[in-house]
Amino acid sequence: MKKILNSKETIIDDLIAGFIAAENGRVAQSDQNSRVLYRNKKIANKVGIVSGGGSGHEPLFLGLLGENLVDAVAIGNIFAAPTPGTVCEAIKQADQGAGVVCLFGNYAGDVLNFDMGVDLAAMEDILAINIPISDDVASAPKELKAERRGIAGDLFVIKEVAAAAAKGYSLEECVRIGKEANEKIFSIGVGIASGTNPMNGKKNFDLAEDEIEFGLGIHGEPGIEKMKIVGAEELTNRMYDVVKQEVEETGEKEVIICINGLGSTTCLELYIVNNEVNKRLISEGYTIHDTLIGSVCTTQEMAGFSITIQAVTSELKELYDLDAYSSCYFHKEDY
């Protein structure tokens, strides 16, 4: 494994220390639990927003700490859910007197530990509600949407719920927004080459040199089928065809899209894919309200990408449009 690390034992601590250093005073580490980071700015009576999950997907989840975004994150080990105690502490740090919404990818370990974390918080009289995000259409059929995994769609759902909280929505309203945002979001990914788990040097899957995995999950979970590599237009159309019907069934004609790189897929390729997605959506009569391109939800240096399409109501669109800032490229300097 060719990675620049100190030791396996200190990976998460080194990551957190490096992140806090980069944040320049905007975030703090809980003195009760080193795996909890929170924003220093609080807003009285705003619904708190917690996110979190396993490490190894950076810039998720800690990169979402920001203005009109996430108030506290619960950080797990590499590809492992945060503990219930970590979740509970994140909820406490995010609580600003109006309850807390926890948003995270729908994986069994995360659901279990977030549920226990919410129970622990309740014992300290803080009301928190979990919304597992389930956008990966390859992981379960549409009748079982609630069983789907969460991948890059996390970002849009979190941005919208966080905006609702920032606009003063109640806990109940934030939960309604989160459920609606999750109902209307659909992602499909492909794996091109494996990443490496930094804890043990293991690759998470094997593919031949001319082969890709259609529908692969972000931890290398098996997809729908292995196929020969094809050009951008053909691949994008195959991916689009998988989500087409469900997007149509929302009844909305306006969409937000994300082309997410899983690690080592180049920005060049992501823009080329975006061009194909764009042509297809426009030919199907959709208006694209906004587009997010980048490696925003990764699995180490895995090659591959996902296409996320969220059909937006006017309310979701208005929430999405609220300015939000977190640390990446050139951001607002003070937030």
Added chain:
Amino acid sequence: MKKILNSKETIIDDLIAGFIAAENGRVAQSDQNSRVLYRNKKIANKVGIVSGGGSGHEPLFLGLLGENLVDAVAIGNIFAAPTPGTVCEAIKQADQGAGVVCLFGNYAGDVLNFDMGVDLAAMEDILAINIPISDDVASAPKELKAERRGIAGDLFVIKEVAAAAAKGYSLEECVRIGKEANEKIFSIGVGIASGTNPMNGKKNFDLAEDEIEFGLGIHGEPGIEKMKIVGAEELTNRMYDVVKQEVEETGEKEVIICINGLGSTTCLELYIVNNEVNKRLISEGYTIHDTLIGSVCTTQEMAGFSITIQAVTSELKELYDLDAYSSCYFHKEDY
């Protein structure tokens, strides 16, 4: 080569089309030259800012089109300078009545073509001045700073000059800022694994499984030495030692830093490196004014990273602090 493309012939056109689609009306393509993109918002009598260079380094350079950032970009083929005609058209599109500054990495082909582009613009009565950026300390000794290559340091120099222009500085003052910003910026990179040229499938260098190249350039230009891979702390200290004296000699005690991934190096590793850089800078008595972490100046899926340190005067710091926005992660929605 496992990349998702259509054909070699259409790579740049597909990239540009995908980028324009993602920008949602904020940028336009010149109808005189398809390799020139420019911002639709103009500000009368502001100094225009042009950047550009070879493709393959995305999100550079087109990702810098933004509010208080770059007004027009000149786009070359993969790893090739834009033509003089492309540079001239970018200058014309960036011109808002107060002259234009062109900022680009210091490579022979870019310098030649930007010089010719400036000459062509002069024939149409537009005054443009070139500032090649030269931050890579591994590429020439300090007595020959002006011969050094430009790598991730481009970003800070461009942000500061663009801020000067946005604040109404004259062309002459913007050039003074650009030269000072470039004098005070120092980068050092390491190569860990090669990327692949999407035009021909060739890797740009070879390294053994336990070997890294210290001081490698972003196109795979040879570095200072090949060495065995070491831990993050040891490597970071070796890199810091190369720039230490020059940073000291600026006489400034405040710095801005960038930890840039070259493509497939994970965000996790970049934060771990940042932690080491941070410890070292603080122990040397510096104040870190701001930190930028990400794969912001890449070479396809090359593994490796660079550390950029800019020593900032109070004027440079004030310019750097001006809010600026371009398309990445969650940005300002309307700019």
